Amino acid sequence: MFKKRVLLTWLGRHDLDAEKSGHHGAIASILLKSGAPFDEVIILISNWGDEAPGYKQWLESLLVEHRRNTKIIFKEVTLTSPIDYPGIYAICREQLEPLSADKSIVTLNLTSGTPAMIATWLLLGKGVYGTRLVQTSLQKGLTPVELPYDISLEYLQRQDGKLGAMAADRPDMATQFEHIQSESSAMANVVRLAQKLAPRNVPVIIQGESGTGKEVIAEAIHHASLRATKPFIAVNCGAIPNTLIDSQLFGHRKGAFTGATAD
Numbered sequence: 001m002f003k004k005r006v007l008l009t010w011l012g013r014h015d016l017d018a019e020k021s022g023h024h025g026a027i028a029s030i031l032l033k034s035g036a037p038f039d040e041v042i043i044l045i046s047n048w049g050d051e052a053p054g055y056k057q058w059l060e061s062l063l064v065e066h067r068r069n070t071k072i073i074f075k076e077v078t079l080t081s082p083i084d085y086p087g088i089y090a091i092c093r094e095q096l097e098p099l100s101a102d103k104s105i106v107t108l109n110l111t112s113g114t115p116a117m118i119a120t121w122l123l124l125g126k127g128v129y130g131t132r133l134v135q136t137s138l139q140k141g142l143t144p145v146e147l148p149y150d151i152s153l154e155y156l157q158r159q160d161g162k163l164g165a166m167a168a169d170r171p172d173m174a175t176q177f178e179h180i181q182s183e184s185s186a187m188a189n190v191v192r193l194a195q196k197l198a199p200r201n202v203p204v205i206i207q208g209e210s211g212t213g214k215e216v217i218a219e220a221i222h223h224a225s226l227r228a229t230k231p232f233i234a235v236n237c238g239a240i241p242n243t244l245i246d247s248q249l250f251g252h253r254k255g256a257f258t259g260a261t262a263d
Contacts, residue, residue, distance in 0.1 A: 003103055003104060003105050004039045004040065004102070004104040004105070005036060005037070005038045005039050005040075005104070005105045005107070006038065006039065006040045006041070006042060006099055006104045006105065006106050006107070007027075007030055007031065007034075007038045007040070007041040007042070007070075007107050007109060008041075008042050008044075008095055008096070008099070008106055008107070008108055008109070008121075008131075009026075009027055009030075009041065009042070009043055009044070009108070009109035009112050009113070010043075010044045010045075010046070010109070010112050010113030010114075010117045011027070011043050011044065011045045011046075011047075011048065011052070011055070011074075011112060011113075012025075012026065012027075012111070012112035012113050013048070014026065014112070015027045015028070015055065015112055016048055016051050016055050019055075019058050023138070024062070025112075026109055026111035026112045026135075026136045027041065027043065027059070027109060027112055028059055028062055029136045029141070029142055030107070030109055030134055030136060030142055031059075031062075031063065031068060031070055032062065032063075032066050032068065033141065033142045034107075034134075034142065037068045037069065037070060038068075038070045038107070039070065039071065040070065040071045040072075040073060041070055041071070041072055041073065042073045042075060042095060043072065043073065043074050043075070044075050044077050044091065044095070045074055045075065045076045045077065046076075046077050046078070046079045046082075049076055052074055052076075056072055056074060059072060060072060075095075077091045079091075082114040082116060082117075083114065083116045084116070085116055085120070088116055088117055088120045089120055089124075092117075092120050092121065092124050093124065096124060096125075096128075096129050096131070099129075100129050105132070106125075106129065106131040106132065107131065107132040107133070107134055108121040108122075108125045108131050108132070108133050108134070109121075109134060109135070109136075110122065110133055110134065110135045110145055111134075111135045111136050111137075121133070126147055132144065133145035133146075133147075176198070176220050176223045176224035177191050177194065177195060177220045177224070179220075180213065180216060180217065180220060190217065191217075194217055194220060194221050194224075195224065197221060198220075198221045198224035198225045199224065199225060199226060201226075204218075204221060206218055215234060218232075218234075219232055235248075235249070247260075251263070
C-alpha cells in the first residue's frame with residue numbers, strides 16, 4: 001500500500017533569506033538531502049506572506065534542478081504572536097490529524113519557526129502522532145532527531161501515579177458502574193474503558209443508537225471522576241437551533257441578537 005511522504009514545516013526567516021545568503025536554508029536542505037524524496041511539503045506561513053510567492057518559485061527551481069518531484073503547498077495561518085501557544089497547538093493538530101488518518105509518513109522540521117512552534121512540533125510529533133523529526137545546521141547538515149524517551153508513556157506513568165494518590169481516599173470506582181448491565185463482551189469493554197477514562201482530565205465522546213444508555217454511561221463517568229461533587233448537566237442539543245447553540249451553552253450579552261433582552 002502506497003504511503004505518502006510529507007514534510008510539515010513552518011516558514012522561517014532564514015528560509016526566506018536562503019537564496020540571498022547562498023545557503024539552502026532548512027526547508028530546502030531537508031527536501032534535497034533526504035534519502036527518499038518527499039511527495040509533498042506543507043509550509044505553514046504566519047508571517048511574511050508577501051514574500052512567499054518568490055520563495056516558492058525559488059524552491060521549485062531547486063527541486064527541478066535536483067530532479068525531485070515534490071508538491072509544494074503553502075498554507076497561511078493566523079497567530080496573535082510568535083508565542084501564541086494555544087493558536088500554534090490548534091494549527092499543528094489541524095494539520096497532523098488528517099495526515100495521521102490517511103497513514104501518511106510525516107516528517108516535522110524542528111529548525112524553522114519560533115521556539116514555541118518547534119516545542120509544539122516536538123510534543124505532538126513524539127507524544128501523540130509518532131512522526132519523524134529532523135533538524136538541519138551548517139555544521140552537521142541534515143540529522144534525524146531521536147529522543148531517548150517516550151513522552152506519551154512518561155506522561156501516562158506520571159498521571160497514573162497522581163491518580164492513584166488522589167483516588168486512595170475515594171470510594172471504589174467499580175461501585176459507580178455496577179448498576180450498568182454489561183453481560184455482552186462489547187458492553188463489558190465499554191464499561192472497562194469508561195472506568196479507565198473517568199479519573200482522567202480528558203474529553204470523552206460517547207456514541208450509540210437511541211436507547212443504548214449513553215447518558216447512563218456519562219453519569220457513571222461523572223460520578224467516578226474527580227468532579228463528582230460538581231453538577232452533572234445534560235443538554236439536549238438536538239432541541240436547540242444551530243444558530244443559538246453557542247448562546248445556549250455559553251451565554252450572551254444583552255442586545256447581541258433580536259430577543260436578547262438581558263445578559
